[in-house]
Amino acid sequence: MALIGGPSITGNSFTEGGMSRQKVKPGTLRRILAHAAPYRGKLAVLVLASLARGAITAASPLMLKFMIDDGILPKRREVVVMLAFGIVLLALIESFVLYVEARCSGRIGEGLVYDLRTEVFENVQRQPLAFFSRVQTGALVSRLNTDIVGTRQAITSLLTQAVSALLTLVIVVGTMIYLSWEITLVALAMVPLFLFPARIIGRKLQRITRERMNLDGEMGSMMNERFNVSGAELIKLYGRPAAESVLFQEKAGRVRDITALNVVHGRLFFIVVTVLTSMTTAIVYGFGGTMVIAGTLQIGTLVAMVALLFRMYGPINQLAGLQIQVLTVLVSFDRVFEVLDLKPIVDEKSDAHELPGSRTNSGSGAEARGLDVEFDHVSFRYPAADEVSLASLEPTGLRDKDRGDGSWVLKELSFAASAGTLTALVGPSGAGKTTITQLVPRLYDATSGSVRVGGHDVRDVTLQSLSDTVGVVSQETHMFHDTIRANLLYARPEATEGQLIEACEAALIWDTIAALPNGLDTVVGDRGYRLSGGEKQRIALVRLLLKSPPIVVLDEATAHLDSNSEALIQRALKSALAGRTSLVIAHRLSTIREADQILVVEAGRIRERGTHKELLAQGGLYASLYQKQFAEEATATGVKRLA
Structure with a gap:
């Protein structure tokens, strides 16, 4: 981003x-x-x-x-x-x-x-x-x-x-x-x-x-x-x-x-x-x-x-x-x-209501079911330098395209991700993919247009119910200087030992944790530095599985994994996320071939949309990206075999 x-x-x-x-x-x-x-x-x-x-x-x-x-x-x-x-x-x-x-x-x-x-x-x-x-x-x-x-x-x-x-x-x-x-x-x-x-x-x-x-x-x-x-x-x-x-x-x-x-x-x-x-x-x-x-x-x-x-x-x-x-x-x-005196740009309305279908609304033990996600003519830009003051961080004219010098990250973007489906976001770096996923949990608000979850504008619902509805695993995983157990319970404080182990097994990290001298009570160090990048990402996936949200956002969540581990995680996620609405940003296009829809984002706009086969048949940007990546992977595989 x-x-x-x-x-x-x-x-x-x-x-x-x-x-x-x-x-x-x-x-x-x-x-x-x-x-x-x-x-x-x-x-x-x-x-x-x-x-x-x-x-x-x-x-x-x-x-x-x-x-x-x-x-x-x-x-x-x-x-x-x-x-x-x-x-x-x-x-x-x-x-x-x-x-x-x-x-x-x-x-x-x-x-x-x-x-x-x-x-x-x-x-x-x-x-x-x-x-x-x-x-x-x-x-x-x-x-x-x-x-x-x-x-x-x-x-x-x-x-x-x-x-x-x-x-x-x-x-x-x-x-x-x-x-x-x-x-x-x-x-x-x-x-x-x-x-x-x-x-x-x-x-x-x-x-x-x-x-x-x-x-x-x-x-x-x-x-x-x-x-x-x-x-x-x-x-x-x-x-x-x-x-x-x-x-x-x-x-x-x-x-x-x-x-x-x-x-x-x-x-x-x-x-x-x-x-x-x-x-x-x-x-x-x-x-x-x-x-x-x-x-x-x-x-x-x-x-x-x-x-x-x-x-x-x-x-x-x-x-x-x-x-x-x-x-x-x-x-x-x-x-x-x-x-x-600092005023948050993203704040909760006094009359905000809980999001129907959220874990907050349904109870922590309720089985999560996917909710629709819809972007309706969404444009977004980060507030420019002169739009933020010390007395109030509330930007002036943020929703007015004619004011401020902030560049537009998203431009009149519209799409719908039906409940229980997997939507993949692909495109070149800086296209706006991560920004799209950040608007769903309201890390930022749309400058114009609206983002709706389950038919409700995210600005009209409580931040807690929205947070309970959306689970995110990003490329960079933050871990507190505490035990693995404490970092996992952050997602679900009431989780039992059995639930922790079950989630770790599903994310293919339990064998690694069990081999540690203190198991789940091992201290991970500052920002989880004692763990490898792949291990931290699998810990993040465990958090997601424990939270069990209706909507899942994966922002290149398997970027630090090797091909074999990524394939195993993909299979684990396919089973664990069944019935949930998923938004996935993927670097390796081979991992999203089974997505219900693929959105090709470029310069803040959706250039192409469709299934893997449909986009390949169109011979457009997606097909070009896929063929280029396929050729690079084939070359890398050949070099590896020669070595």
Whole structure:
């Protein structure tokens, strides 16, 4: 399948470089609050705990004041002892409050991460194949892991700090005004000096953070592509380990530089804050000291004011630092929302119904019977680069032939495959054969015209019932890094041991599996690399037999098999697929001579149709392809005999 005209996820689209220049979108904070709404009960407890901690923060310096002015200076031992016990009690209460805060923030943060992670995963699963062909896997995984984990900080750290700091600040300032409004005004006059650095440095950190995340995604994508069997094999075969190391060093170096810049800016803010805090403390000591000397202020009150000063600038520093952290955390949320905003090209209608005759509709144990498949004036093209945006992957004008520059893969194509019959698709490479088979299970939707299964437009039925109706075995078989059993049960989770063995025997793979030390529990390796191409294809056929769908699509499913194995598989399929509707793309034309109809596809159109004998008699494209292939096979056989 050619994707030259496929949807682009570039420019304004889902590419790391494209997003690095974007700012956080308006409304991101509102969407964060909407996702946090289910946790409002725990948020209320968190606010109450923060309020209690703020009161305790202000109470400790007051008790210190009374200890000095009413206990130590008058030499009243009982007051000192009582207030000392009071301070210990406050410390115990504060410990309990901190535990409640940590428990609530942890539950809220992890719940939010779970919600976002599952939403992103579900939405990505709904994207079209073109999405996965254009997006780097590592960059996508980075969104699902690094960015979503980054959102946890918004609740577990930022929200807790913000609420606690704000409430503490209000209580502490109120207490300071009660003790000495003059010193309080001096302290508050310095507050703007804390806010300006936070604003300036915060903007820079926001840009740096987005760039760092993008670079992390690029490095992760490279590792993901190189650290699998296929990538490692390619590197070794072409002698590129040294070049790959240089490329990785370049990417890792960029990550190092941007991370170092991030650390420098973060430290710079706290250096400025430390200097300002020291200056303010000195001013308060000087001003308050003169008041104590003048007799207008008690020494205990001065000590309490200095203690409260640190408790006031602590929340101010937190709030100023939060401004920086919020801006960087918003980047994580924004990147997650970018994925959630992707709209699938192929989606299920709200009023979609189950397909009659599907295994979903009939029950998993029902015997599958073939259904009609009909293409009615179907034209198709992949959406052009400018038809897909980041905010929505829904193409604009996709059904309008006069818009977009995507080339037409199928053009006004019509045919019918009756229930229980075998229809073969043949033709030169790039003719559109695979695209035809992908429109049946709705991997893509027709640009114009309609595809019907059992008389129902595939766009009007549920995706699950359509998936249960159509079984596909492609030339390239994907296997998960798991056991053979797990890979087979993916097609039919409720299958018994006997059913697994029966299907394996029908696909002529059981003897191979039984000879393995762990049999069905043998781990196949990354992408099934421990199995040969032919063995993987026979495993794929076992999946098909287990699924037992009414409609079967074989896209050159026996391409990796030798002639003898292919002949055996063809006989096994003839028996196993009896009564089902079959669409078969065949490279070896000798294997489809018994097809009920053969469609010869060229340049997106059906040029010829008929049985094997009828097409040979016509002497057209099919006859030419058949004679050419027959001559090649005869030559190869002769060479083999001479050898």
